[in-house]
Amino acid sequence: MTATTVAPPATQTVRTADPSKARLRAWATRAPLLPALIFMIVVTQLPFVATVVISFFDWNSLYPKARHFTGVDNYKDVLTDADLRHSVWTTVLLTVTVVLVSLVLGLLLALLLDRRFKGRGVVRTLLIAPFLVVPVAAALLWKHVLYNPEYGLLNGLLHYVGGPQPDWISNTPLLAVEASLVWQWTPFMMLILLAGLQSRDQQQMEAARVDGASDWQIFRYLTLPHLRRYLELGALLGSIYIVQNFDAVFTITSGGLGTANLPYTVYQSFYQAHENGLASAAGVLVVIGSIIIATFALRVVSSLFREEVGRA
Amino acid sequence: MSTIAVKRKGLGLGLVAWLLGIVFFLPIAWMALTSFHSETDAATNPPSFGAALTLDGYREFFGTGGGASPWPALINSTVASLASTLFVLLLALPAAYALSIRPVRKWTDVLFFFLSTKMLPVVAGLLPIYLFAKNTDMLDNIWLLVILYTSMNLPIAVWMMQSFLAEVPVAVIEAARVDGARLPTILARVVAPIALPGIAATALICFIFSWNELLFARVLTGVVAETAPVFLTGFITSQGLFLAKVCAASLVISLPVLAAGFAAQDKLVQGLSLGAVK
Numbered sequence: 123m124t125a126t127t128v129a130p131p132a133t134q135t136v137r138t139a140d141p142s143k144a145r146l147r148a149w150a151t152r153a154p155l156l157p158a159l160i161f162m163i164v165v166t167q168l169p170f171v172a173t174v175v176i177s178f179f180d181w182n183s184l185y186p187k188a189r190h191f192t193g194v195d196n197y198k199d200v201l202t203d204a205d206l207r208h209s210v211w212t213t214v215l216l217t218v219t220v221v222l223v224s225l226v227l228g229l230l231l232a233l234l235l236d237r238r239f240k241g242r243g244v245v246r247t248l249l250i251a252p253f254l255v256v257p258v259a260a261a262l263l264w265k266h267v268l269y270n271p272e273y274g275l276l277n278g279l280l281h282y283v284g285g286p287q288p289d290w291i292s293n294t295p296l297l298a299v300e301a302s303l304v305w306q307w308t309p310f311m312m313l314i315l316l317a318g319l320q321s322r323d324q325q326q327m328e329a330a331r332v333d334g335a336s337d338w339q340i341f342r343y344l345t346l347p348h349l350r351r352y353l354e355l356g357a358l359l360g361s362i363y364i365v366q367n368f369d370a371v372f373t374i375t376s377g378g379l380g381t382a383n384l385p386y387t388v389y390q391s392f393y394q395a396h397e398n399g400l401a402s403a404a405g406v407l408v409v410i411g412s413i414i415i416a417t418f419a420l421r422v423v424s425s426l427f428r429e430e431v432g433r434a
Numbered sequence: 435m436s437t438i439a440v441k442r443k444g445l446g447l448g449l450v451a452w453l454l455g456i457v458f459f460l461p462i463a464w465m466a467l468t469s470f471h472s473e474t475d476a477a478t479n480p481p482s483f484g485a486a487l488t489l490d491g492y493r494e495f496f497g498t499g500g501g502a503s504p505w506p507a508l509i510n511s512t513v514a515s516l517a518s519t520l521f522v523l524l525l526a527l528p529a530a531y532a533l534s535i536r537p538v539r540k541w542t543d544v545l546f547f548f549l550s551t552k553m554l555p556v557v558a559g560l561l562p563i564y565l566f567a568k569n570t571d572m573l574d575n576i577w578l579l580v581i582l583y584t585s586m587n588l589p590i591a592v593w594m595m596q597s598f599l600a601e602v603p604v605a606v607i608e609a610a611r612v613d614g615a616r617l618p619t620i621l622a623r624v625v626a627p628i629a630l631p632g633i634a635a636t637a638l639i640c641f642i643f644s645w646n647e648l649l650f651a652r653v654l655t656g657v658v659a660e661t662a663p664v665f666l667t668g669f670i671t672s673q674g675l676f677l678a679k680v681c682a683a684s685l686v687i688s689l690p691v692l693a694a695g696f697a698a699q700d701k702l703v704q705g706l707s708l709g710a711v712k
């Protein structure tokens with residue numbers, strides 16, 4: 123990167139009236155920021171611009187000579203494509219379900235772990251483990267070791283109680299993917315919410331208890347409002363990662379049985395169908411959707427952030 | 435409530451916590467146990483808890499059983515994760531300095547720009563990156579992954595480090611400057627001691643995300659630069675006969691992340707929440 127040639131930050135803080143020196147100082151303050159900024163623009167923004175350009179071409183990579191400009195045809199195709207519309211719906215459903223369920227479960231676990239009991243550290247370590255398994259490995263674990271209808275652990279345990287022996291992935295494919303993701307993301311939510319619980323004002327809680335507030339009242343009127351920003355942060359960060367989930371869909375169902383989400387669909391249309399133009403148009407639509415979510419999400423973070431700055 | 439009732443309730447909730455902890459850990463424990471079973475014992479219903487233990491699954495995985503060796507993939511993952519983590523630190527540290535200790539004007543806007551790139555889905559740039567790599571002979575090259583992983587983790591790292599560096603009191607820096615200390619001294623003596631644990635947490639999280647990444651690696655590597663997660667995808671369609679091997683492979687490849695994560699649980703929380711949760 124060319125950015126490595128910029129000057130090191132100036133250490134002088136002498137005030138000067140000379141405008142050219144002031145400009146120099148402004149650049150010296152900015153300089154440390156530039157390498158990271160330029161790197162991000164080159165590696166993430168430029169490819170996206172290229173994606174936008176490609177999306178206006180009819181371009182199958184198996185027939186490169188037939189490439190030509192088609193205007194918005196790809197977008198029309200994408201928007202009228204039933205599979206793609208379905209994958210939009212799948213993405214929304216998958217993200218919302220996984221984020222909400224893992225938040226609720228995470229809250230429950232955080233509340234339990236916030237109390238003192240024997241072996242709390244061990245339980246916490248056991249609970250974090252699912253988040254630390256490599257995502258592909260976790261997906262393989264669910265697909266082969268837990269869900270398999272013939273020798274999977276789930277049916278093995280059901281066997282003991284004489285229960286049915288369902289084929290989990292074929293019967294409820296999306297639910298199967300969601301369950302594995304909830305298992306992976308609940309620990310993450312728990313960790314953030316536990317940090318939130320432990321930053322509560324203990325004196326205030328004690329005062330409420332002395333005044334005769336019940337556990338539920340303390341939870342409803344003190345804990346929950348305090349946790350709000352932590353819940354928002356967990357939901358935001360979880361959504362960023364789960365909306366883009368590829369590993370679980372790719373591994374557990376290979377996008378089959380109606381579980382293809384947008385990242386998988388885009389991957390498939392250029393990697394397997396070689397439809398560069400269509401894939402790009404789909405990619406651009408994913409981004410437009412993300413921008414809508416992101417504007418909302420960034421507002422949430424910035425409110426969190428303002429509190430943070432305000433405290434300092 | 436009487437003290438005894440309170441104690442009993444506490445005990446009961448402790449037991450519930452233990453139970454849920456075990457339920458969440460059960461799949462991993464079962465995976466570990468299965469990895470030490472023979473393939474025939476692994477693929478039974480009902481499950482065989484007491485079957486004889488063997489290292490066959492691990493032998494198979496490490497290629498002494500005739501399969502492809504996982505070592506190149508493990509080495510690639512190590513190189514990609516360590517090198518990209520190093521680059522992230524080199525780029526993020528000065529940036530975080532410019533955003534917290536001597537903040538540039540409109541520094542919050544810059545910070546939000548970084549986070550917004552994280553919301554740009556990976557698939558939105560994948561095709562041009564693929565075409566670029568193909569035309570410049572960078573396909574199946576581990577250094578392409580290093581660059582992409584750096585861009586993947588840089589926004590998170592800038593956010594985290596910004597919040598860690600912001601903890602360094604400006605008054606102390608000013609005092610050191612008045613005493614005649616120059617920038618390198620201030621960085622080494624004042625900033626580093628306070629910021630180092632945060633920097634370590636940032637590095638850890640970048641390492642974990644790079645180690646785990648699948649989509650870029652799957653599309654942009656082939657034989658030579660294959661990473662550990664891509665190696666694992668070879669098991670997606672494997673049938674029951676290889677269950678012990680699948681478990682051994684999954685465990686071995688998850689081990690670096692599990693070890694690092696357990697060792698730094700608290701830092702992990704702070705890092706994963708972009709430093710916003712203290």
